[in-house]
Amino acid sequence: MERVKVGIKGEAKVQVNETNTAIAYGSGGVAVFATPAMIGLMEKAALESIDNVLSAGLSSVGTRVDVKHLAATPAGMSVVAKSELLEVDGKRLEFKVEAYDESGLIGEGTHQRYIVDLEKFISKAQAKK
16 A cells, blocks of 8 residues: 555546436436546546555445536547545545546546455455345
8 A cells, every 4th residue: 555645646538428428327318428427437537546556455445426517518529537646544545536528627526435455345245145
Protein backbone atom coordinates (compact mmCIF):
# COMPACT_ATOMS: atom_id res chain seq x y z
CA MET A 1 0.00 0.00 0.00
CA GLU A 2 3.01 2.25 0.30
CA ARG A 3 2.83 2.88 -3.47
CA VAL A 4 -0.70 4.32 -3.20
CA LYS A 5 0.07 8.01 -2.94
CA VAL A 6 -1.83 11.29 -3.07
CA GLY A 7 -1.74 12.72 -6.59
CA ILE A 8 -2.21 9.46 -8.51
CA LYS A 9 -4.43 10.17 -11.52
CA GLY A 10 -6.69 7.95 -13.58
CA GLU A 11 -8.78 8.18 -16.71
CA ALA A 12 -11.52 6.13 -18.37
CA LYS A 13 -13.35 6.83 -21.62
CA VAL A 14 -16.56 5.66 -23.26
CA GLN A 15 -18.65 6.43 -26.33
CA VAL A 16 -22.28 7.33 -25.60
CA ASN A 17 -24.59 4.83 -27.33
CA GLU A 18 -27.91 3.08 -26.78
CA THR A 19 -26.43 0.87 -24.01
CA ASN A 20 -25.50 3.68 -21.62
CA THR A 21 -28.36 6.15 -21.93
CA ALA A 22 -30.77 7.08 -19.16
CA ILE A 23 -33.43 5.05 -20.98
CA ALA A 24 -31.23 1.93 -21.05
CA TYR A 25 -30.37 2.28 -17.34
CA GLY A 26 -33.98 2.96 -16.39
CA SER A 27 -32.87 6.15 -14.67
CA GLY A 28 -34.71 8.53 -16.99
CA GLY A 29 -36.72 8.83 -20.16
CA VAL A 30 -34.19 10.64 -22.35
CA ALA A 31 -31.62 9.14 -24.73
CA VAL A 32 -28.61 10.93 -23.19
CA PHE A 33 -25.66 9.63 -21.13
CA ALA A 34 -27.07 8.19 -17.92
CA THR A 35 -26.02 9.50 -14.53
CA PRO A 36 -25.34 5.93 -13.30
CA ALA A 37 -23.12 5.39 -16.36
CA MET A 38 -21.20 8.56 -15.57
CA ILE A 39 -20.73 7.46 -11.96
CA GLY A 40 -19.53 4.04 -13.11
CA LEU A 41 -17.02 5.66 -15.45
CA MET A 42 -15.75 7.88 -12.63
CA GLU A 43 -15.34 4.82 -10.40
CA LYS A 44 -13.49 3.03 -13.20
CA ALA A 45 -11.05 5.93 -13.54
CA ALA A 46 -10.33 5.82 -9.81
CA LEU A 47 -10.05 2.03 -9.73
CA GLU A 48 -7.67 1.85 -12.66
CA SER A 49 -5.48 4.61 -11.21
CA ILE A 50 -4.51 2.43 -8.24
CA ASP A 51 -5.05 -1.15 -9.45
CA ASN A 52 -1.52 -1.51 -10.82
CA VAL A 53 0.14 -0.17 -7.64
CA LEU A 54 -1.69 -2.35 -5.11
CA SER A 55 0.14 -5.37 -3.76
CA ALA A 56 -0.88 -8.84 -4.97
CA GLY A 57 -4.09 -10.03 -3.32
CA LEU A 58 -5.39 -6.51 -2.71
CA SER A 59 -8.10 -4.63 -4.56
CA SER A 60 -10.37 -1.70 -3.82
CA VAL A 61 -14.10 -1.31 -3.53
CA GLY A 62 -16.22 1.79 -3.97
CA THR A 63 -18.05 2.86 -0.84
CA ARG A 64 -19.26 6.39 -1.48
CA VAL A 65 -20.01 8.69 -4.41
CA ASP A 66 -21.02 12.35 -4.16
CA VAL A 67 -21.31 13.85 -7.63
CA LYS A 68 -23.29 16.37 -9.62
CA HIS A 69 -24.34 15.61 -13.19
CA LEU A 70 -24.10 19.06 -14.76
CA ALA A 71 -24.85 18.63 -18.46
CA ALA A 72 -26.44 16.14 -20.86
CA THR A 73 -24.39 14.26 -23.46
CA PRO A 74 -26.14 12.84 -26.53
CA ALA A 75 -25.37 9.55 -28.26
CA GLY A 76 -22.36 9.68 -30.53
CA MET A 77 -20.22 11.84 -28.25
CA SER A 78 -17.35 10.56 -26.09
CA VAL A 79 -17.15 10.97 -22.33
CA VAL A 80 -13.90 10.85 -20.38
CA ALA A 81 -13.78 10.55 -16.60
CA LYS A 82 -10.74 11.70 -14.66
CA SER A 83 -9.77 10.95 -11.09
CA GLU A 84 -7.14 12.26 -8.72
CA LEU A 85 -6.34 10.70 -5.36
CA LEU A 86 -6.71 13.48 -2.78
CA GLU A 87 -6.32 11.62 0.53
CA VAL A 88 -5.02 8.31 1.86
CA ASP A 89 -6.18 7.48 5.39
CA GLY A 90 -5.13 3.90 6.12
CA LYS A 91 -7.22 1.81 3.75
CA ARG A 92 -9.61 4.65 2.91
CA LEU A 93 -8.98 6.54 -0.32
CA GLU A 94 -10.67 9.82 -1.29
CA PHE A 95 -10.72 10.85 -4.96
CA LYS A 96 -11.73 13.98 -6.84
CA VAL A 97 -13.65 12.89 -9.95
CA GLU A 98 -14.73 14.77 -13.06
CA ALA A 99 -16.34 13.85 -16.37
CA TYR A 100 -16.09 15.69 -19.68
CA ASP A 101 -17.59 15.40 -23.12
CA GLU A 102 -16.26 17.22 -26.19
CA SER A 103 -18.11 20.37 -25.07
CA GLY A 104 -16.70 20.51 -21.55
CA LEU A 105 -17.35 19.52 -17.95
CA ILE A 106 -20.47 17.37 -17.45
CA GLY A 107 -19.95 16.04 -13.93
CA GLU A 108 -17.85 16.53 -10.81
CA GLY A 109 -17.56 15.40 -7.23
CA THR A 110 -15.81 12.96 -4.91
CA HIS A 111 -15.51 9.20 -4.69
CA GLN A 112 -14.36 7.05 -1.78
CA ARG A 113 -12.79 3.61 -2.07
CA TYR A 114 -11.40 1.16 0.49
CA ILE A 115 -8.47 -1.17 -0.05
CA VAL A 116 -9.47 -4.76 0.74
CA ASP A 117 -7.87 -8.17 0.93
CA LEU A 118 -9.62 -9.73 -2.05
CA GLU A 119 -9.81 -13.27 -0.70
CA LYS A 120 -11.23 -12.17 2.65
CA PHE A 121 -13.66 -9.77 0.98
CA ILE A 122 -15.05 -12.41 -1.40
CA SER A 123 -15.23 -15.00 1.38
CA LYS A 124 -17.23 -12.62 3.59
CA ALA A 125 -19.58 -11.75 0.73
CA GLN A 126 -20.12 -15.44 -0.13
CA ALA A 127 -20.85 -16.24 3.52
CA LYS A 128 -24.05 -14.18 3.20
CA LYS A 129 -25.67 -16.90 1.06
